[in-house]
Amino acid sequence: MTRAWLMVMLTGALTWAIKGAGPLVFGSAGTRAGRSLPDRASGVVARIGPALFGALIVVQTFARGRELSLDARALGLGAAAMAAYLRAPPVVSLLAAVSGTALVRLLCPGGGS
């Protein structure tokens, strides 16, 4: 096996293990619902969604590698937030983000990277 294939196999195996761990431990073998998490744990799990979304939003908007950067993406996100606030359909919010970001980059090629 070449090094490239070895890397692909090893990365895949680790990913399967990481993604599979939770469902293997907390899922159920039968047709009934999986083992339910203890009360306190389900309260915690209820917070993972919003916490994760919040983190992904700021990292994908303000991070460039390990540097923080205020650029065209922030304006695009602002446009999406405005559209969502005005109860626009999701696809309109996405288009607002993409076109807003592209427009800033078009108008100021240096600063809007």
Place this chain on the structure above:
Amino acid sequence: VPHPIALEPTVRAGIRAVLPLAAAIALVELSFGALAATSGLTPAAAVFMSATTFAGSAQFAAVSLFGSGGSVLACALAAALLNARYLAMGAALGPALRGPAWKRLILAQLAVDESWAAAYLGEGRFSLSRMIGAALLLFVVHVAATALGAVAVALGAVAGVSVLGRLDVLGLDAAFPALFLILLWPHLQARAGLEAALLGASVALALVPVAPPGIPVLAAASVSLLGLRGR
């Protein structure tokens, strides 16, 4: 008796939830295929990787490190670090999955950020069929675009063209945070959701300059786990 190829409404709802992202993901994976082909992977290896490691950011990390001479182990660990958030996401998703262990292991692979988010109903509940619908569409686009990108580079058809650069000009990189904002929006009505989102965002933002990529999001998702120990 339902038509054999008729999809359940919830599966269709999952597909609809991520449909607006299809073009952006296609371009991202097109550039992944191109990157892989210029980093020493054959088109077959690139496609196999997209089909088995179904996680875009981890693939980019592993392959770009590989292309710059990183060891096999270092590449796999970089990907594992970026994927570590799936430990927390998998724990949350776990109770929604039923059936024999091999089946749960396979279903678990369908969880990517976008499909997990599309399946998230709030209050820690998930719709498995919504996740399957979203993941089906994402998987097909993901693998097909990787193949296209890798083969195009292998054939020399797009030599000298930076697909990644074009992605930025089009503003498509802004589609991803916008999608997560749309998915987060309904959860902001509840005080607990708003607090969790602000905490997650602050932790991630504070860690970006000081921690390797992957850690900020993992830490933000894990902060909510600290509540398990308190009280």
